Amino acid sequence: MATLLIVKAHPLDAQKSYALRALEEFQTRYASLHPEDKIEVVDVFEDQIPALDKPLFEAMEAAKKGVEINPEQAERLERYNELTKQFLAADAIVVINPLWNLNVPSQLVSWVNTINVAGQTFKYGPEGSIGLVKGKKLLHIQSNGGVYAGQDPAAQYIKSIFEFLGFEDIHQVFIEGQSANPSQAQAIYDKAMVKIDKILESF
Template sequence: MKLLHIDSSPLGQQSVSRQLTARVVRDWVAAHPGTQVEHLDLVVQAPRHLDMDSLGFRLGIDAAGLTDAQRRENEISERLVSQFLAADVVVVGAPMYNFSVPSQLKAWIDRVAQAGRTFRYTEAGPRGLAGGKKVIVVSTRGGAYAANPGLAALDHQESYLRAVFGFFGIDDVSIVRAEGLAMGDAAKAKALAGAEAGIGSLLAPPANEPGRLAA
């Protein structure tokens, strides 16, 4: 089994999402010995945002007609999408930035969203090609949105990631959420405790199936 561990927060050791993704990965490996873990730090290894060079694979340019810059960018896109497709489990650290995800994470999504690799268009509409994976999104937020109908419309973070992975054909997406992190010490402590409990519940094996992931 291969697990792809993705972090996107630039806050280093101060990052709550990084702390929680590390906990998820640690607990997963403990429950599934032998899991191969690959860590992708999108702050250290951030792909460039899409431009005319990195869009070469989408524009149908013949390989012989690519410039050196386009060839280098296409190699990055190929490496990222191949890494994603090879993973059985993907753990994504996704803090909310201005109601959405960090630009580093968006740049990664733009690289792996490739027609013919993670999705394709058919006469009946789009079809995902990356199904069969388990995705665990660690969602961190300074404010509280989930239980507040008045703020729910501002959530373009979790809703966006569910839509993207669903578009890729992945229907097994779980959210580990810690929100209200900037609303005072008590709220932060409650949020972290809730996230820790969520991780424990998510990875606890059913009583009749030791070592298996809970549904």
């Protein structure tokens, strides 16, 4: 039995978001192909995702030194560590987000910070950083109003982060251009789903 981790980074619903509509279809199709697999979902807008800020940094440093921290810091640090462990335990990751002002939602950045942990998901060597996460798969689904073909900063950010961690099996699907060409919105969505179905054959 494998574990699929879905990272939902969109505040709307499937009626208003092409990305979330694609997620619903993907999840249904994945479950039918892999009924024995476990599917976990992290909703970065609804779940507790601790921001990597000064109090959390202080809690991390104190914990390393064995210094007592306050209950609020302890709760945030525990949640941060839980998200790291959840990521490491998953066999495949699906990240879904919109393109907002050429970037991903800030809540998704906070989640990404929980999986970039020196000594656990990457380390530093004589020639630079080394990704420690091997053998996992990533599917990144992003909805864009315009057409960027994966060259926008958000798509590049997600791709570079997972490459940095050591991922080699990376797929990106963009549902894009529907705002620029509303009359073709359904055709654009259908084309993206064909790509997702192809990826599902070996995901």
